[in-house]
Amino acid sequence: MQIIESGNVAAALGVKLSRAQVIAAYPITPQTPLTEKLSEIIEAGDMTAEYIPVESEHSALAICIAASSAGARSFTATSANGLLYMHEQLHWASGARLPIVMCVVNRGVGAPWTVWNDHQDSMSQRDTGWIQIYANDHQQIIDSVIKAFALAEEVMIPVMVCYDGYLLSHTYMPFDIPEATLTDSFLPPYRPAYCLDPDEPANLNTVTLSDVRTDINGVKAHGYMEIRHLLQQDMLASMDAIERVDSRFKNIFGRGGSPFIESYRSDDARFIAVGIGSLSYHLRDVVDDLRDEGISVGVMSMQLYRPFPYQAVAKALKDCQGVIVFEKALSYGYQGPVCSDIKSALYHYVGPEGSRPFVLNYILGLGGREILTKDLYEGLKLSCTTKPSSPDKPRWIGLKL
Amino acid sequence: MKDDYCRKTSHSKSGPGDAGKTGSWRILRPVIDPAVCIPAKRGTPSCYMCWLYCPDGVISRGIPPEIDYEYCKGCGICAEECPTKAIRMVEESSFIKEDT
Ligand code: SF4
Ligand code: SF4
Numbered sequence: 366m367q368i369i370e371s372g373n374v375a376a377a378l379g380v381k382l383s384r385a386q387v388i389a390a391y392p393i394t395p396q397t398p399l400t401e402k403l404s405e406i407i408e409a410g411d412m413t414a415e416y417i418p419v420e421s422e423h424s425a426l427a428i429c430i431a432a433s434s435a436g437a438r439s440f441t442a443t444s445a446n447g448l449l450y451m452h453e454q455l456h457w458a459s460g461a462r463l464p465i466v467m468c469v470v471n472r473g474v475g476a477p478w479t480v481w482n483d484h485q486d487s488m489s490q491r492d493t494g495w496i497q498i499y500a501n502d503h504q505q506i507i508d509s510v511i512k513a514f515a516l517a518e519e520v521m522i523p524v525m526v527c528y529d530g531y532l533l534s535h536t537y538m539p540f541d542i543p544e545a546t547l548t549d550s551f552l553p554p555y556r557p558a559y560c561l562d563p564d565e566p567a568n569l570n571t572v573t574l575s576d577v578r579t580d581i582n583g584v585k586a587h588g589y590m591e592i593r594h595l596l597q598q599d600m601l602a603s604m605d606a607i608e609r610v611d612s613r614f615k616n617i618f619g620r621g622g623s624p625f626i627e628s629y630r631s632d633d634a635r636f637i638a639v640g641i642g643s644l645s646y647h648l649r650d651v652v653d654d655l656r657d658e659g660i661s662v663g664v665m666s667m668q669l670y671r672p673f674p675y676q677a678v679a680k681a682l683k684d685c686q687g688v689i690v691f692e693k694a695l696s697y698g699y700q701g702p703v704c705s706d707i708k709s710a711l712y713h714y715v716g717p718e719g720s721r722p723f724v725l726n727y728i729l730g731l732g733g734r735e736i737l738t739k740d741l742y743e744g745l746k747l748s749c750t751t752k753p754s755s756p757d758k759p760r761w762i763g764l765k766l
Numbered sequence: 767m768k769d770d771y772c773r774k775t776s777h778s779k780s781g782p783g784d785a786g787k788t789g790s791w792r793i794l795r796p797v798i799d800p801a802v803c804i805p806a807k808r809g810t811p812s813c814y815m816c817w818l819y820c821p822d823g824v825i826s827r828g829i830p831p832e833i834d835y836e837y838c839k840g841c842g843i844c845a846e847e848c849p850t851k852a853i854r855m856v857e858e859s860s861f862i863k864e865d866t
Contacts, residue, residue, distance in 0.1 A: 460776075461775065519771065520771040520772070522771075558772075566779075566780065567777055567778065567780075568776075568777070568784060569776065569777055570775075570776040570777045570778070570783075571776065571785070572785060578783070578785075578786045579782075580778050580784060581778070581780075581781030581783060582779070584777055587774050588785075591774070592774065592775065592776055595772070595774055599771045599772060602770065603771070606771070751815065
């Protein structure tokens, strides 16, 4: 069924269709309407779930960790400083291998205080061992939430579904709500191999010594490093699962097919602009104009950021002349995180003349600074037509010093 | 497929040695003096505050109580809690000769 609704409602409907059993969240702008919608749905009896209001985001994720350990499909959502407040529990959820799904409604982080969109919140949680998916529109939000549960429960790694605050969370767009009977067949109930059971007590994630040990049954028990190594292995291997889940979804619902990157007018492009979320669609308009002027340029959006789809990224970019990465986040003291990761993915691909594509970085839109089409157009055009100087230093768009 | 992932997590049954050989951590060894310890003196099961407080559960409720030095980590809580001061914490180094 097609409806016109906000991005936050799209996310809430995805959670409803996924039949999450425990939802714990603390309201924070711009995520608030998502959790409000979920509590309304549960209150109205349209969804069987425990909605647990909490006093903080740290507690919200702690409850999801407990609920997930007890075998319940668990969901939370947050933004900005709320996500940062969860930081310690983020590592815990992934280390404990709990398939929690969380929506991150992207917002800039304080200080100074801001409520508007950028990507610094989720980008700065890159190394917490969570899978990170970014949605570009409302349809991708609802679809990604449903897919995220299937993925998380297959690989036993928690998943963040990230989308732009306001630009997607509060704008209205048409999207299709999948049929509940179909989502039920796509996403069967969560049945973990083990969940907390009073008849079968166990130690979970206790102090794990640096070396391996023999457990009480005389079996070798992994040490900390082995457990963490397996998280890394499974994180990399989850790219196969992501493709499988995506194609299974596509077979049923007819949508998807590009779980790693989404390319636009890129097949023959000499230059490729990279963006995440709604910015990637904005760049498409700019690319259309530049194409009209005869500049061979396309757009690539990162749909998946962790695990980093390095092979897909390298394949898409290695043969072009220049890559221009537009980012709403920064690794302070260097450059945008996506830019660094893209460079690293391209490192092994050297062309016949020892050349690689240049990689330029633009920082823009921090704290909701308006991104003008004119500025994107000028930045991208300049990058495609002049030889880049000091490519390691990001340039800024829309700065008014 | 599903079984290819998450083959091992930090999940175990509690029991002796699940945290490793914690006895190797010990610098001070608790030693019970049967001349002062209440159950030993009376010959009846009683007191056992040491058993109750030991965080590693390595003290038995025997007459006298016995400590499993394989896992006693030497924290000294038993000595602190013993109402009759029957437990002394003795330098491990003083046992080296005896042990070898
Ligand atoms: S309380 Fe501490 S020192 Fe005493 S027996 Fe237990 S582990 Fe050893
Ligand atoms: S607490 Fe002291 S007196 Fe009581 S049983 Fe233990 S060693 Fe004996």
